[in-house]
Amino acid sequence: MTSRTQAPPLGAVRSSLRTRLCCAVSRPVAMSAAFRKAAKSRQRQHRERAQPACRKKLGLLEKKQDYRLRAQDYHKKQNALRALQKKALDKNPDEFYFKMIRTQLKDGVHVIQQPKDEVTPEQMKLMKTQDLKYVEMKRVAEAKKIERLKSELHLLDVEGKQPNKHMFFFDTKKEVQEFDIATHLNTVPELVDRVYNRPTIETLQKETVKGATDPAHLKKLDQQRKNQYDLLKQRIEREKSMFVIAQKIQTRKDLLDKTHKVKVKKETTNGPAIYKFKFQRKR
Numbered sequence: 093m094t095s096r097t098q099a100p101p102l103g104a105v106r107s108s109l110r111t112r113l114c115c116a117v118s119r120p121v122a123m124s125a126a127f128r129k130a131a132k133s134r135q136r137q138h139r140e141r142a143q144p145a146c147r148k149k150l151g152l153l154e155k156k157q158d159y160r161l162r163a164q165d166y167h168k169k170q171n172a173l174r175a176l177q178k179k180a181l182d183k184n185p186d187e188f189y190f191k192m193i194r195t196q197l198k199d200g201v202h203v204i205q206q207p208k209d210e211v212t213p214e215q216m217k218l219m220k221t222q223d224l225k226y227v228e229m230k231r232v233a234e235a236k237k238i239e240r241l242k243s244e245l246h247l248l249d250v251e252g253k254q255p256n257k258h259m260f261f262f263d264t265k266k267e268v269q270e271f272d273i274a275t276h277l278n279t280v281p282e283l284v285d286r287v288y289n290r291p292t293i294e295t296l297q298k299e300t301v302k303g304a305t306d307p308a309h310l311k312k313l314d315q316q317r318k319n320q321y322d323l324l325k326q327r328i329e330r331e332k333s334m335f336v337i338a339q340k341i342q343t344r345k346d347l348l349d350k351t352h353k354v355k356v357k358k359e360t361t362n363g364p365a366i367y368k369f370k371f372q373r374k375r
């Protein structure tokens with residue numbers, strides 16, 4: 093008896109062939125991927141399309157991203173105009189607020205006019221750098237120097253001082269017409285205009301003249317006296333300005349209090365602002 097071998101089924105044959113082909117092809121596929129990457133680095137770069145030569149005068153060719161930016165800017169402006177138009181339509185004709193009169197248009201920009209403080213630059217600089225105690229100390233020092241100068245000068249023939257009046261009484265008009273002030277005061281005519289150190293004729297005859305008698309020396313002494321009076325005037329003005337600065341610093345210090353207050357008088361260069369504070373009963 094002859095034995096017959098049974099043929100394998102068709103599906104099994106196909107699966108075995110597919111397995112062999114995959115094993116055979118897997119190595120060339122991996123190699124082709126490496127070559128493809130190497131070739132891609134050398135290939136030509138694909139650049140954006142340029143403006144045709146016949147349209148060079150129109151500039152660069154607009155791309156999608158350029159159009160997108162231009163469209164966004166256009167819509168932004170249109171929305172702003174639409175919002176302003178709506179605001180103008182909704183505006184109340186009787187509306188008023190203080191910025192209408194306190195703003196000014198400069199170079200297309202609304203600038204708010206700030207109120208000017210009545211403070212000189214020197215006062216502002218000193219207020220920012222020094223405190224109240226320092227200003228008060230300097231003011232007291234100036235006041236002592238003023239008192240010392242006044243005690244030395246006596247404020248006799250100072251310019252601007254109201255002249256003293258010396259009134260003489262007579263019984264008849266003849267005495268008034270014949271009146272001679274030098275004879276009446278019993279002194280020489282050269283000393284009549286003096287309000288101090290005006291000796292009589294008897295004193296001049298008995299006593300010797302003390303001090304400088306040279307005209308040049310007297311002129312020099314007069315100039316020194318005038319300089320002293322100018323210095324005294326400057327110190328008095330400086331003491332007044334120090335007093336004003338101290339008051340302004342104290343006012344700004346008092347304004348830090350949270351008590352309700354009302355401004356009664358504005359600040360000036362010669363005085364601080366005046367506020368009226370609400371009365372509060374202390375515990």
